[in-house]
Amino acid sequence: MRFTETELKGVWLIEPTPVIDSRGSFTRLFCEREMADCGLATRFVQHSRARSISRGTLRGLHYQEEPYTEVKLVSCVRGAIFDVVVDLRPNSPTRFDWLGFELTAETMKQVYIPAGFAHGLQTLTNDVEVSYLISQFYTPHASTGVRYNDPAFSINWPFMPTAISERDLNWPLLRTPKKC
Numbered sequence: 560m561r562f563t564e565t566e567l568k569g570v571w572l573i574e575p576t577p578v579i580d581s582r583g584s585f586t587r588l589f590c591e592r593e594m595a596d597c598g599l600a601t602r603f604v605q606h607s608r609a610r611s612i613s614r615g616t617l618r619g620l621h622y623q624e625e626p627y628t629e630v631k632l633v634s635c636v637r638g639a640i641f642d643v644v645v646d647l648r649p650n651s652p653t654r655f656d657w658l659g660f661e662l663t664a665e666t667m668k669q670v671y672i673p674a675g676f677a678h679g680l681q682t683l684t685n686d687v688e689v690s691y692l693i694s695q696f697y698t699p700h701a702s703t704g705v706r707y708n709d710p711a712f713s714i715n716w717p718f719m720p721t722a723i724s725e726r727d728l729n730w731p732l733l734r735t736p737k738k739c
């Protein structure tokens with residue numbers, strides 16, 4: 560596995576290094592030792608999968624509040640997504656900056672998202688499945704979000720959303736202006 564920390568400190572892109580032979584390939588997707596060597600969390604308490612039917616479906620931007628913050632290890636196991644992280648850490652020099660990653664079932668790339676970030680995604684194909692390893696239990700009363708089109712972030716989503724939940728359409732906008 561190849562680990563690359565992004566310009567948003569604490570967010571890592573993890574790329575697989577498949578071993579290929581005449582039968583096909585073998586690919587490691589999680590290794591406690593390699594993750595720990597990079598200083599990443601290795602304890603995940605839930606593994607969830609979300610299926611989206613149509614291209615353009617948007618989910619997010621979500622996070623859980625203290626003391627239920629989560630680390631997420633996200634990958635796309637069917638189809639393709641544009642995966643987005645937004646830095647919400649109060650004292651971060653990159654606060655409100657965002658990054659987008661194309662994750663596909665073929666490339667098996669994963670994004671490691673530390674606590675303090677909101678996460679969202681948009682499907683790039685029909686019939687998409689996304690896998691999440693999550694370090695904290697789902698806690699509905701701490702589960703919250705920020706608006707996908709909040710001008711504080713100005714995220715360049717690939718498409719107008721073709722499907723989105725009422726909840727995600729109605730997260731309040733932040734009033735704090737972007738960094739001067």
Ligand SMILES: Cc1cn([C@H]2C[C@H](O)[C@@H](COP(=O)(O)OP(=O)(O)O[C@H]3O[C@@H](C)C(=O)[C@@H](O)[C@H]3O)O2)c(=O)[nH]c1=O
Binds near residue numbers: 621679680
């Ligand atoms: C996230 C989650 C939802 N649910 C339930 C609540 C609800 O009835 C149904 C669908 O929930 P949501 O609409 O929140 O699902 P979704 O919009 O797919 O939520 C996900 O979005 C992406 C962007 C993330 O980062 C994930 O961590 C998660 O928040 O599933 C659980 O039971 N456990 C969970 O861990």
